[in-house]
Amino acid sequence: MKFPGQRKSKHYFPVMNRDPLLAQLTIQPAPVNTWICGIDQTLVDIEAQVDEQLLADYSLPKGNSTVIDDTTAQRLYQQLQQQQLITGEFAGGTIGNTVHNYSVLADDRSVLFGVMSKQIEVGSYAYRYLCHTSSKVDLDYLQPVNGPIGRCFTLISAEGERTFAISKGSMDKLTPDHISKPLVQGGAALVLTAYLMRARKEDGIADAAMQAIAYAKEADVPVVLTLGTRFLIEEDPKFWQNFIREHVTVLAMNEDEGEALTGFDDPLQASEKALEWCDMVLTTAGATGLYTAGYAEESEKRETAHLLLPGSIPEFNRYEFSRPKRKQDCDNPIKVFAHISPYMGGPEKIRNTNGAGDGALAALLHDLAANNYHKSRVPGSIKHKRGGLCYSSFSQICKYANRVAYEVLAQNSPRLSRGLPEREDSLEEAYWER
Numbered sequence: 061m062k063f064p065g066q067r068k069s070k071h072y073f074p075v076m077n078r079d080p081l082l083a084q085l086t087i088q089p090a091p092v093n094t095w096i097c098g099i100d101q102t103l104v105d106i107e108a109q110v111d112e113q114l115l116a117d118y119s120l121p122k123g124n125s126t127v128i129d130d131t132t133a134q135r136l137y138q139q140l141q142q143q144q145l146i147t148g149e150f151a152g153g154t155i156g157n158t159v160h161n162y163s164v165l166a167d168d169r170s171v172l173f174g175v176m177s178k179q180i181e182v183g184s185y186a187y188r189y190l191c192h193t194s195s196k197v198d199l200d201y202l203q204p205v206n207g208p209i210g211r212c213f214t215l216i217s218a219e220g221e222r223t224f225a226i227s228k229g230s231m232d233k234l235t236p237d238h239i240s241k242p243l244v245q246g247g248a249a250l251v252l253t254a255y256l257m258r259a260r261k262e263d264g265i266a267d268a269a270m271q272a273i274a275y276a277k278e279a280d281v282p283v284v285l286t287l288g289t290r291f292l293i294e295e296d297p298k299f300w301q302n303f304i305r306e307h308v309t310v311l312a313m314n315e316d317e318g319e320a321l322t323g324f325d326d327p328l329q330a331s332e333k334a335l336e337w338c339d340m341v342l343t344t345a346g347a348t349g350l351y352t353a354g355y356a357e358e359s360e361k362r363e364t365a366h367l368l369l370p371g372s373i374p375e376f377n378r379y380e381f382s383r384p385k386r387k388q389d390c391d392n393p394i395k396v397f398a399h400i401s402p403y404m405g406g407p408e409k410i411r412n413t414n415g416a417g418d419g420a421l422a423a424l425l426h427d428l429a430a431n432n433y434h435k436s437r438v439p440g441s442i443k444h445k446r447g448g449l450c451y452s453s454f455s456q457i458c459k460y461a462n463r464v465a466y467e468v469l470a471q472n473s474p475r476l477s478r479g480l481p482e483r484e485d486s487l488e489e490a491y492w493e494r
């Protein structure tokens with residue numbers, strides 16, 4: 061497990077004493093295995109540059125993720141190929157992206173529950189999915205199915221907005237018996253997406269997700285939900301509010317999904333409202349950057365050294381140096397908020413923002429899992445005296461999530477191809493010598 065904050069080798073843990081003689085004198089702590097679990101619809105993204113007319117021709121609402129039938133998918137694919145509009149094919153799925161990015165950042169294990177074609181031909185979509193997923197993502201628990209995995213036509217408009225058309229194949233066929241209870245209950249977090257709940261009942265994946273949630277809750281494992289698309293939430297915000305209240309510890313959303321869920325278009329107000337139902341919120345807001353919100357214990361709150369920020373909640377970032385805690389673990393919970401503008405103002409050229417939110421969530425999950433890891437390695441640490449959901453402060457998590465989102469934007473694929481650079485070019489030499 062790599063340390064999630066300053067990425068300098070001496071900040072990685074554990075620091076092992078490698079002297080073979082001295083090692084006999086000290087009791088080496090048993091190695092600690094840390095992982096997170098995710099459930100997803102197995103999807104390959106087929107990215108294409110399209111105009112408004114194509115979206116209209118296929119009745120695809122801009123920005124939405126719409127499930128299309130096989131005939132429409134065939135027609136769309138042929139048109140994209142004939143007009144040579146396809147710009148890339150990547151392993152996708154919002155949770156697949158998130159656990160892959162987590163494994164790349166943490167250099168550690170994640171477990172993905174989903175389906176995989178039983179018969180795989182070289183060059184097929186299933187083959188590509190496997191090839192483009194980090195070897196640290198444990199795919200041994202995927203359920204073998206007879207059909208193909210899903211395809212996600214990722215249609216990028218001129219201004220960079222992405223619209224998804226899903227050809228689902230067998231992606232929803234995951235059944236509850238393929239969720240491993242010990243893996244979910246031993247994990248640092250269980251991460252899911254709202255998309256899973258729109259699958260047909262007879263297809264199984266929604267039930268599989270509910271089974272995993274039940275296992276996680278039984279073992280007090282944090283459940284992390286990412287909302288997917290505002291159109292899905294808009295259909296029934298009350299359902300999602302209740303769902304979050306009943307099952308979710310950490311909520312990730314963008315500002316549009318936040319508005320659909322809470323009625324507030326201001327991301328800060330939407331985050332505050334969502335704290336009525338869960339313990340922590342990550343709200344991404346495109347070119348405005350991102351927010352984290354959550355609870356801290358009044359007696360442990362830490363004041364920021366940064367500028368106090370104006371907003372719908374004046375000076376909302378006052379206690380952003382506090383560490384997130386579950387509300388139930390605080391005697392006197394206070395709400396804490398933090399914000400950060402895009403790293404370096406964002407990359408010079410953004411072809412599309414697909415997956416930037418998944419990258420930000422992966423950073424938060426890394427911080428959360430690192431907290432578990434540290435707690436097992438150094439149980440006596442003052443950090444763990446009174447519990448805590450994450451290793452770092454709200455402010456630090458904002459910075460990290462923002463940095464990772466930038467990396468996804470800069471490289472034009474929803475998944476990180478490598479970890480963050482050891483040294484940031486933007487920082488002066490003196491910083492790394494500290």
Ligand SMILES: Nc1ncnc2c1ncn2[C@@H]1O[C@H](COP(=O)(O)OP(=O)(O)OP(=O)(O)O)[C@@H](O)[C@H]1O
Nearest residue numbers: 314344345346349350402406414415416417418465
């Ligand atoms: N136009 C932009 N300029 C600078 N930074 C951006 C821009 N768009 C996104 N970002 C960065 O990426 C983060 C996540 O972006 P965004 O809010 O678009 O996520 P999202 O809508 O959840 O994306 P997706 O669902 O495709 O993963 C932002 O919080 C910000 O840090």
Ligand SMILES: Nc1nc2c(ncn2[C@@H]2O[C@H](CO)[C@@H](O)[C@H]2O)c(=O)[nH]1
Nearest residue numbers: 101125152153154212224255415474
């Ligand atoms: N699991 C899942 N992911 C989706 C869906 N629609 C779009 N995505 C993914 O969302 C990612 C960006 O967050 C893309 O890489 C898409 O593959 C869907 O219906 N289900």
